[in-house]
Amino acid sequence: MPGQKGSIRSAYYQLVQRPQESIEPVLPSVLLDRQLPRCEGSEELWTAIRELGLREEAEQPALPADSQPTVLIAYAPTALLDGCWLLRSVQVDRTDSLLGQILLDAFYLETGSGSATQHHGNLYRAALAAQGIAVASPQSDALCQDDRLTEEDFALALLGLRIGRASPSALPEVLGMHVAMTLWGPPLRVRSALAEQVQSQYLAVHQRDQKEQRCAEQLAKRSLLAYAALGTPAWDRLYAAAAALHHQRRKWLASLRPKRKQTAWQAMMTLVESKCRHGFGFHRNVQLQGRSLDAWFDPSKPNLAGFLATLARSPWVVPGHPEHSPLLQRTTQFGGSMFGVFDDAELAVLHDWIAALPDSATAPPSELSASEPASSALHDVSILLTQSPKEAAIQSQLPSLPIIYHRLLTAPHRADSASLAHQFLTQRLHAVESAARVEVLHRQGLWPWSAQRLTDWVDARLREQVAAGTAIDSELLGIERHLRRDQVLWLLCQLTPAALIDGAWLQGVASPDCSCAESSSLLFRIYRDELGAGIPHQHHGNIMRAVLAEQGVVLPSCDTLDFVRWPGFLPDSFATPVQWLAISYHSREFYPELLGLNLAVELAGVGQMYSRASALLRHHHIDPYFFVLHNTIDNGASGHTAWSVRAIKLYLEELAQCADPALVARAWQRIWQGYAAHDRASAPMLRAIALRLFPSLGLRWLRAKTLGIPAVEAS
Ligand SMILES: [Fe+2]
Numbered sequence: 203m204p205g206q207k208g209s210i211r212s213a214y215y216q217l218v219q220r221p222q223e224s225i226e227p228v229l230p231s232v233l234l235d236r237q238l239p240r241c242e243g244s245e246e247l248w249t250a251i252r253e254l255g256l257r258e259e260a261e262q263p264a265l266p267a268d269s270q271p272t273v274l275i276a277y278a279p280t281a282l283l284d285g286c287w288l289l290r291s292v293q294v295d296r297t298d299s300l301l302g303q304i305l306l307d308a309f310y311l312e313t314g315s316g317s318a319t320q321h322h323g324n325l326y327r328a329a330l331a332a333q334g335i336a337v338a339s340p341q342s343d344a345l346c347q348d349d350r351l352t353e354e355d356f357a358l359a360l361l362g363l364r365i366g367r368a369s370p371s372a373l374p375e376v377l378g379m380h381v382a383m384t385l386w387g388p389p390l391r392v393r394s395a396l397a398e399q400v401q402s403q404y405l406a407v408h409q410r411d412q413k414e415q416r417c418a419e420q421l422a423k424r425s426l427l428a429y430a431a432l433g434t435p436a437w438d439r440l441y442a443a444a445a446a447l448h449h450q451r452r453k454w455l456a457s458l459r460p461k462r463k464q465t466a467w468q469a470m471m472t473l474v475e476s477k478c479r480h481g482f483g484f485h486r487n488v489q490l491q492g493r494s495l496d497a498w499f500d501p502s503k504p505n506l507a508g509f510l511a512t513l514a515r516s517p518w519v520v521p522g523h524p525e526h527s528p529l530l531q532r533t534t535q536f537g538g539s540m541f542g543v544f545d546d547a548e549l550a551v552l553h554d555w556i557a558a559l560p561d562s563a564t565a566p567p568s569e570l571s572a573s574e575p576a577s578s579a580l581h582d583v584s585i586l587l588t589q590s591p592k593e594a595a596i597q598s599q600l601p602s603l604p605i606i607y608h609r610l611l612t613a614p615h616r617a618d619s620a621s622l623a624h625q626f627l628t629q630r631l632h633a634v635e636s637a638a639r640v641e642v643l644h645r646q647g648l649w650p651w652s653a654q655r656l657t658d659w660v661d662a663r664l665r666e667q668v669a670a671g672t673a674i675d676s677e678l679l680g681i682e683r684h685l686r687r688d689q690v691l692w693l694l695c696q697l698t699p700a701a702l703i704d705g706a707w708l709q710g711v712a713s714p715d716c717s718c719a720e721s722s723s724l725l726f727r728i729y730r731d732e733l734g735a736g737i738p739h740q741h742h743g744n745i746m747r748a749v750l751a752e753q754g755v756v757l758p759s760c761d762t763l764d765f766v767r768w769p770g771f772l773p774d775s776f777a778t779p780v781q782w783l784a785i786s787y788h789s790r791e792f793y794p795e796l797l798g799l800n801l802a803v804e805l806a807g808v809g810q811m812y813s814r815a816s817a818l819l820r821h822h823h824i825d826p827y828f829f830v831l832h833n834t835i836d837n838g839a840s841g842h843t844a845w846s847v848r849a850i851k852l853y854l855e856e857l858a859q860c861a862d863p864a865l866v867a868r869a870w871q872r873i874w875q876g877y878a879a880h881d882r883a884s885a886p887m888l889r890a891i892a893l894r895l896f897p898s899l900g901l902r903w904l905r906a907k908t909l910g911i912p913a914v915e916a917s
């Protein structure tokens with residue numbers, strides 16, 4: 203765990219795979235180092251960071267010619283997460299500004315511009331595969347358990363991960379890291395190791411004269427200008443972040459030098475550590491000095507050094523004589539109880555260990571103590587890997603919706619925000635469990651799962667929704683034509699807690715635990731569109747804010763307490779956006795539900811509903827663009843609805859290739875549970891609105907109907 207011995211792998215694991223249980227992302231202390239050159243402006247900073255990169259290239263350590271695979275494997279924990287330092291900066295509350303949009307574009311570029319095959323992490327994996335090297339993905343447990351990786355390999359990656367999860371006050375460090383990573387690209391040793399590949403796309407996207415690299419540098423430069431425009435730029439902090447990265451990369455490069463050969467005792471200890479994880483549970487009846495081997499191997503209190511010392515004195519081993527030791531000559535040979543457990547290289551380790559044992563067979567104290575950190579590191583990771591997701595005890599009372607909104611939007615780094623989100627979400631999903639029952643799906647023509655059934659169902663919904671939306675404006679309005687102008691504005695305000703964070707349900711797909719698959723790349727494209735695709739005035743939240751401002755309604759910024767306490771809001775107006783934020787905290791765990799919820803959001807309103815909303819606003823001379831835009835951008839042919847359908851198909855088809863059909867069927871049900879949860883979330887707000895408006899609206903409608911008084915006059 204953070205701050206404890208051997209915790210680097212654990213911290214990496216936790217930041218990648220359990221962001222919802224995130225450790226406090228403390229910035230490395232080297233960032234506070236003040237012995238740094240002064241930079242007065244963005245140009246000077248740019249040059250200074252570039253020079254730092256050149257210095258790194260000049261300081262490359264000499265490595266043996268055959269070290270290329272080692273270098274490439276060692277850089278994997280970092281390369282697979284390319285862009286992760288921007289994670290917090292691309293969340294929905296940071297992207298309504300020009301700087302936020304630029305960083306969003308930079309992140310989009312790092313993650314493949316909407317295509318998983320172009321994701322820089324995936325390109326690196328492909329480059330390794332071309333050299334015959336396989337590494338697990340950061341989304342699996344196996345990467346953290348990979349014996350080929352060292353603590354320094356994870357430490358290098360951890361710097362970016364921590365900066366990417368730091369609070370918005372760490373913006374200068376994010377920018378410093380981003381400029382440095384953009385300018386320097388992968389370390390020279392990594393580039394040289396890949397240089398022999400004829401067509402390494404990973405190298406190409408980082409090559410200085412190539413289009414993508416030029417684009418990345420342009421964005422990085424623009425980010426500095428946008429940052430300067432905010433006033434009082436802290437250039438020294440940006441430089442310090444680059445210096446921290448430089449420092450970490452030097453440490454990493456130094457760690458690549460060939461290690462001192464392990465002693466026979468150390469090699470044996472490493473072997474025992476790797477085996478006992480699998481051996482525990484199989485050796486209840488095998489005794490060593492009155493204790494079962496399972497007791498020696500128990501992951502909750504392993505005593506591997508003691509085990510080895512005892513084994514060395516046991517009848518299985520003749521110290522100094524592997525050729526007479528029953529452990530080597532009988533137990534591990536054909537017919538022995540451990541035949542096939544060790545491969546030839548491992549048997550050689552056993553052989554050397556026994557050969558090196560002095561007659562007294564006692565390990566030197568230094569070797570015993572040297573083995574402790576490794577076993578405690580193992581212990582840390584194994585505990586983390588077996589932990590089930592933490593769920594807070596169910597509170598009888600959650601905070602109010604506006605307060606949850608504020609917390610989930612502004613404090614993602616707080617561990618209790620994650621448990622609050624989890625609790626809220628599971629309650630909401632539980633409430634719509636019945637919508638995913640087989641008989642319900644069957645009735646709707648949705649069972650069993652098939653891509654065609656999904657297409658047919660969505661097409662039918664779109665036809666229903668769109669059919670009535672083609673008439674001219676005046677014919678579109680029903681009872682809502684009797685709403686007064688102030689009531690229409692009030693209605694619009696109820697939509698703003700959601701509209702200002704449009705896209706929030708998808709912000710979790712930016713996280714490294716979700717971002718590499720084809721379906722999540724598609725979801726990220728939708729997310730980027732919701733945020734304006736790099737253009738601040740096209741940011742959906744900004745569009746709604748501008749419409750209201752034109753009408754004299756100026757709301758506080760949505761990440762403030764003043765916003766959630768604004769007296770014009772119904773508390774139920776926060777129900778939908780709170781659900782969006784809650785699922786974004788747990789996108790990996792609730793990925794099928796997220797796919798369903800996303801489809802529900804994108805499909806909702808397309809056609810008649812958006813057209814009627816636009817007509818109503820036009821009727822009162824209020825800019826309808828927010829709704830006009832959604833009717834086009836969410837369209838079912840090539841817009842967000844189409845992408846949402848495709849994301850579900852990609853996910854389920856991929857799952858069907860590697861999972862039991864029962865799991866695919868369950869995922870299909872969970873998708874519909876997510877869909878239903880979105881529909882259900884807006885019900886309380888609609889009820890509250892109806893209660894507020896219906897009495898006077900109904901009266902005006904009745905007067906207009908019975909007395910023939912025109913709507914405008916009636917209002
Ligand atoms: Fe939108």
Ligand SMILES: [Fe+2]
Pocket residue numbers: 728732804835836842
């Ligand atoms: Fe959309």
